[in-house]
Amino acid sequence: MKSTSCERIAQELLGRCLAGEAPSDLPRALLQEPCGKALFGILVEGLADRFDPVLCDVYARLFSQAVAHAVEGANAASLVARYERVRRPRPILSAPRRIVVLSRVTLGADVAVTSVLLAAAKSGFPEADVVFAGPQKNYELFAGDARIRHCPVEYQRGGLRDRLAVVDPLKELTSAPDCVAIDPDSRLTQLGLLPVCDEDRHYLFESRGYGRDTDRALPELAADWAATTFAVPGSRPYVALAGRVRRAPYIAVNLGVGENPAKRIADPFEERLIALLAATGHPLVIDKGAGGEETARVEGAVERAGVKAKFWDGPFAGFARIIAGSRLYVGYDSAGQHVADACGVPLICIFAGFPAARMFDRWKPTGARSTVVRVDTPDPAETLERVRQALA
Secondary structure (H helix, E strand, C coil): CCHHHHHHHHHHHHHHHHCCCCCCCCCHHHHCHHHHHHHHHHHHHHHHCCCCHHHHHHHHHHHHHHHHHHCCCCCHHHHHHHHHHHCCCCCCCCCCCEEEEECCCCHHHHHHHHHHHHHHHHHHCCCCEEEEEECHHHHCCCCCCCCEEEEECCCCCCCHHHHHCCHHHHHHHCCCCCEEEEECCCHHHCCCCCCCCCHHHEEECCCCCCCCCCCCCHHHHHHHHHHHHHCCCCCCCCCCCCCCCCCCCCEEEECCCCCCHHHCCCCCHHHHHHHHHHCCCCCEEEECCCCHHHHHHHHHHHHHHCCCCEEECCCHHHHHHHHHCCCEEEEECCHHHHHHHHHCCCEEEEECCCCCHHHHHHHCCCCCCEEEEECCCCCHHHHHHHHHHHHC
16 A cells, blocks of 8 residues: 555544544554554554543544554453553552563653653662663663663564564563553553553553643653652652763754654744854754754754854764753754753753644643743744744
8 A cells, every 4th residue: 555545544534533533443454564654653643642531542442453453362442441441540559579661762752751750660669670661762861870770672663563563572571470560651552552561560651641631741740640659749850861961051952853844943944043042152062863854954054054063963862961061952842852851951942833732731841941932833033033032
């Protein structure tokens, strides 16, 4: 099946779901391996990004059918019933020897959400073996924390079966009866649907539905959930980077958008933003990003701005160390803002491309030194002026 057909089917299905007309069955076409990108990138993310409790139920009903199709022995109705039980907030009553905290896979979410649960797990059970299960690049954000042990788990972004293949290593990791799995709405479990351990040991923070009608940000909601689960109030996001953080009066800049072009402000915004920041007299250190189009876009913006800047071209943890040592961080809604917020670094976040107001509320940084430029109408000149005012 051609990708355009997959995208059309996924878009039509998402539209029906958002209109309150979700069908009973997931279209069989979306279960084909070539449709994996559309199934996840359009339908699953489209449902999740609204942070609507009703859509959580729609997701569980539809995606459980995908799991049942790809995983031998899985039953869609049983998966939904289990999901209903594990998402109920409840305290950990025993004293687990091992606490496996699952990665959210995306870097920013592991800072804003997962780190809150790591902090609560360490505090609530100081004798437990606390394990971060996820990709190496994500673990590097916590590699300086001696209490956190890493179990490498890579999430494959291929077709449906590729993405579900992670279930077997997770089952092995969490098999012991004195182990609990802390699930921050992880992509590793497909937002809590995959049964990686006994359900009485699976604790799901359903971040898409928790808090329901409030406008609280995800770190605050995660802390509230952690207070119930671990009996530890007031947990906060943190990073623990290996190596020394060197502080200096430079501005750290990241113009990455995580493959979501809707987060960008159109040209000539980026080159004028860089020129505006350079005019402060502070040196600029700019992340080149993930390569390809992003790197070319960043390099082109600096060249057109006619300013001198240092570039970072390496793993994100290295740039996180640069953010932690900076005078100011500036960027689009991305992992960088959450690192800056967790480190108490002043930041200006240019937040555009959110499909629903609730998504903005959930992901916005909330620190006392954070300034958020909410962009409802992506006008380059207007947005730049608002950044200018924030700098002042």
